[in-house]
Amino acid sequence: MSPEIVIADDDDTIRELVEFKLRTAGHDITAFENGQDCWHHLQDANPPDGIVLDVMMPGMTGLQVLERIRDDDDLGDVPVIILTSRGREEHVIEGLETGATEYMTKPFSPNELLARVNRQVG
Amino acid sequence: MVVPPVSTELVLWASVVVLTLMVVAGFITLAESIVRLINDRRQEAVQSDVRFGMLERMTSVDPDWETWVDGLSAVERTVTRTQLESYLRSTRGAERERLQELGRTLGIPAEAKQTLRDGKRHKQLQALTWLTLLEEPVDEERLRSVCTADSGLRAAGARLLYETDHPDARPIGTDLLVGDSDTTLSVYGLDTLYLLHRDDPTPLLERAKTAHTEWRPSLVIQVLTVIRHCGIAGRDAPLAWIVELTDHDLPTIRAAAALALAPEGWRSSLRETVDAEALCVDPDAETRRAVYTMLAEWGDRPALETLSEAARSETDQRSQVHALERLYGTAVSPPRPTDGTDDEDYDRAWRWVRANKEVAPSS
Numbered sequence: 001m002s003p004e005i006v007i008a009d010d011d012d013t014i015r016e017l018v019e020f021k022l023r024t025a026g027h028d029i030t031a032f033e034n035g036q037d038c039w040h041h042l043q044d045a046n047p048p049d050g051i052v053l054d055v056m057m058p059g060m061t062g063l064q065v066l067e068r069i070r071d072d073d074d075l076g077d078v079p080v081i082i083l084t085s086r087g088r089e090e091h092v093i094e095g096l097e098t099g100a101t102e103y104m105t106k107p108f109s110p111n112e113l114l115a116r117v118n119r120q121v122g
Numbered sequence: 123m124v125v126p127p128v129s130t131e132l133v134l135w136a137s138v139v140v141l142t143l144m145v146v147a148g149f150i151t152l153a154e155s156i157v158r159l160i161n162d163r164r165q166e167a168v169q170s171d172v173r174f175g176m177l178e179r180m181t182s183v184d185p186d187w188e189t190w191v192d193g194l195s196a197v198e199r200t201v202t203r204t205q206l207e208s209y210l211r212s213t214r215g216a217e218r219e220r221l222q223e224l225g226r227t228l229g230i231p232a233e234a235k236q237t238l239r240d241g242k243r244h245k246q247l248q249a250l251t252w253l254t255l256l257e258e259p260v261d262e263e264r265l266r267s268v269c270t271a272d273s274g275l276r277a278a279g280a281r282l283l284y285e286t287d288h289p290d291a292r293p294i295g296t297d298l299l300v301g302d303s304d305t306t307l308s309v310y311g312l313d314t315l316y317l318l319h320r321d322d323p324t325p326l327l328e329r330a331k332t333a334h335t336e337w338r339p340s341l342v343i344q345v346l347t348v349i350r351h352c353g354i355a356g357r358d359a360p361l362a363w364i365v366e367l368t369d370h371d372l373p374t375i376r377a378a379a380a381l382a383l384a385p386e387g388w389r390s391s392l393r394e395t396v397d398a399e400a401l402c403v404d405p406d407a408e409t410r411r412a413v414y415t416m417l418a419e420w421g422d423r424p425a426l427e428t429l430s431e432a433a434r435s436e437t438d439q440r441s442q443v444h445a446l447e448r449l450y451g452t453a454v455s456p457p458r459p460t461d462g463t464d465d466e467d468y469d470r471a472w473r474w475v476r477a478n479k480e481v482a483p484s485s
Contacts, residue, residue: 011212013205013208013209013212014212016173016177017177017209017212017213020174020177020178020181021177021181024181106212107211107212107213107214107218108212108213108214109213109214109215109216109217109218110181110213110215110217111215111216111217112215
């Protein structure tokens, strides 16, 4: 069975690019354009194999979604990759301290993202 | 005074002319809107196919852009260019290189270079943006001649030199950015100046040492800000002019100078020339806060003891909190308030900082 990956990014271009890259590599993708919809889906569905989150999104930020994921008994262990344009040292530290498994900054390499996702979902 | 009567016929004709003009203007506006709507609809209709085609090829080893581009209609080409710009801004690595190949296949670099020669200012800016995204080098003489009109063009030219790894990107780019003494950098220009000098700001220091007296105060502050965030300059880098600026008439320049000296605390010879105690009693509170930041970044016992003294005697509460925050948890903890002290402001600031530091997870 293909690993299931959930993506949340409010930038259509990036969301479609990530979705395409991971889907053509054999992953099942569910994509959202804001943090709130993503969190609702995560609460209702089975835990995915991995999550790719943007940080700056309307409604609920990626870090807020990540906090809830880490506080949730079912989702707490799911690998989360933060993909964001916030690249300053303190932002990276904040992301990792909130519980991100990996932290990538935009502009990003789709190949690198795929490698990181594959490493996390095995 | 007698006003001559206006003939009814003249009024009628004038009304007809005005009405006709209004109707024509209305028709032109309507026609333009319809044309735009049709264009938008056409573009929307092909957007998803174009995106899919681009994504498919940009992630494959051999994209064969020529065959793909040959099969595109005019509308599809327009959508491709918009999409290409967006993807170039979001990606790096192998996929980005393939997208740059697509840009070349579409003939964008040649077109942009032509626009640089004879386009209007905003078209030239667009051309420079494309050339930067595609990392297409441009002859430096052409850049020098084109990028003169304003700070936006100069910043775009400097960025192009940086992105294309031009061997003289640093001197020429710096020339473009700060060569005009009457300029102020845009955010893009500031970022470009930082990128050019982030590994070693010595060349910028050399230039600023002699040129800063000619610059506008806002440019001096911007350059000092860039220097603060760059890596460590060479051992013999000229910094004396920055020390002198801590005595400038303008408090904003004094503050920026203190912050620019903050990463340089390891230079004992420089430290000897800075009268830290005097800076701590600067009449401007913002400047004092910058001095406190500088002392905290220097971080050794003498600097922290000076900061501790300053915190105790600070009269501006915000600055007092600023100083205490930087002292807390260092080798020189701020002196605790004692019961019955006569300095209630200090006691309050100390307790506030301690409470904040105790709840902050990273402290």
